[in-house]
Amino acid sequence: SYVLTQPPSVSVAPGQTARISCGGNNIGGKSVHWYQQKPGQAPVLVVYDDSDRPSGIPERFSGSNSGNTATLTISRVEAGDEADYYCQVWDSTSDHLVVFGGGTKLTVL
């Protein structure tokens, strides 16, 4: 089955840029979605199809995808961005289909 690898944690100071990676075999050939999840809450979609933002998501959230790595970038990080972030793909080449990364805890210092 297809595996997505995320770093367990990323730390950044307020106002700086956070980059969260999501590694997978030829992930650049797939559409990657990103979710933000705060404690006790349901996930919220922040980026879909590699780099598109749903309405209501700040422009500070952006995404890219190439080769074996997709990246979620959060610019001008705020305290309220502290959360777990998950990447997700649809893998039609295996039978696992919907795959989530293990998640990354973003800490705002």
Added chain:
Amino acid sequence: QVQLQESGPGLVKPSETLSLTCIVSGYSISSGYFWGWIRQPPGKGLEWIGSIYLSGSTYYNPSLKSRVTISVDTSKNHISLKLNSVTAADTAVYFCARAQFGQVYDAFDIWGQGTMVTVSS
């Protein structure tokens, strides 16, 4: 505004069947879209369980496929999940969610608040 609400028993005994319902409001599931179930064990990450379309077409996580049934009831406007032969490893928060543009490969853009299910005797 589309809203999803999961409901069901919060406690299930080992070896029994977990049954949950996702009530959809603000949208008629007869109109389409894929709908998914995702779970999250305490302190762990998200795990996809399966997805279903209006027609009944389903896709399941291979690791759960032998124990899972997802169905749709258009008359009640809800999606159901049944997971049989549960063990403590099935203890999790269970979410239902909608596929954004109606296709099985789309992102999940609308989520329910989730419901905690504990498997214990």
